[in-house]
Amino acid sequence: MSTSIVIFGASGDLTSRKLIPSLYGNFRKKRLPEKTTITGFSRTQWSDDAFRAEMKAALQKFAPESYEEASWREFAKSIFYCAGDIEDPPAFKALAAKINLTGDPSQNCLFYLATAPRFFPIAIAALGNAGLLRETDGSGSRRIIVEKPFGRDLESALELNRQLHAVAREKQIYRIDHYLGKETVQNLLVFRFGNAVFEPIWNRNYVDHVQITVAETVGVEHRAAYYDTAGVLRDMFQNHLMQLLTLVGMEPPAIVEADALRDEKVKVLRAIREISEESIARYSVRGQYEGYTSEEGVNPSSTTPTFAVLQLFIDNWRWQGVPFYLRSGKMLKDKLSEIVIKFRRPPLQMFDVQSGITELSTNHLSICIQPDEGFHFRFLTKVPDGGMETRQADMNFHFRESFGGPAIPEAYERLLLDALNGDASLFARKDEIELAWKITDCVQAGWDTSYAPPLSIYKRGSWGPASSDDMLWRDGRWWTQHCSSHSEAHPAGPS
């Protein structure tokens, strides 16, 4: 049986920088099904060979360490190209002929929508009209991966889901969030549910609060046309940060299976307390990096936030009263994705900690998603030969040290393979996407009123505006960037 992967939007960066390198990675690890072909589809007039040459050049430029001449030559034989316009129905006939779907209905097909989002509905309808998503007895599987952003609010996501469901069943649809393909994100499940010691303390009785940070050093780059209309809330919170939140907050599923996992994640999203308009400034922060409005393609009077903090509560037995602080932004000090579980203080402070910083003597577990993948557990210890002087110390685990050898794979490697194998565990289900939009829509609605927190301009290379520190400080807490600094600065106090 053969397998055909078709990438729409094949001339875009996502294809050359992520998708083709990931498929090549799987090919080198001999994980692709036998007789797999990859066909790029876009308007650019390329021949098969020209497309191969483009993809090879991009790989050599952006991931030179993974390029190897002999295996690329072999892999390139399975790459093809079909020039066509998504808005032109006959182009889909040509595509079906190119992938030989008419000659071999038993082949499995995976269609990847890597186009600009405005083309999603058009491509979905065209695939449906051309019958390319129809599964019948004897036909192979027909699956479709939809890139993010999946809509720009709840209403548009509902509409996109309606369009998808008009041509395919839910089990054929794979809504991708590349954060779920990251090794460390998947390891959260293993860490939480494969070890017995954490479960008893993973709740309101032991956890004071949770911090989730996804920080970037890059700015808007060449994506202003999209980003300036989206902003950090739609670009990062609705998808990546919500996914991390659900994985930290969810109950253990009975089995590791797509729907069981997603049922539990959905329960977390349902339990998130709505932020009222009147209290939006209490529970959120908005920021924009200095000089953002002078970036190419950005509206000079843009008020699009490039940084935000949300304080959310999960109203269930496990998490009642435990704040989850979610923070993300561009042009920050470090590229860093991290989850920090801050535990409660011991009920009695028996030992003197370095004077003045007794409040720092809490345990925390920091889960580093990237770049230095691993865990750190902070605890209090006695200083040798120092009377009863105490200090904080860390137990550290680094993936690279423990497993050495193979580099941590690109997130898309795993996700593409899972979609080929029909495993949707690491993809978002319809209801999951919709609930996540409902939460961010509610924040956006608050930001559109006079109750909105001010849009604070922050320095490039900082950790965001002072209002971000103030939000935690007000609650007697402070941000921790353990994965980047391996230390915790004494909080300076309110600005």
Ligand code: BG6
């Ligand atoms: C994407 C966002 O989904 O994630 C980008 O659209 C962001 O704005 C990127 O830069 C961050 O991903 P990663 O894997 O580099 O953390």
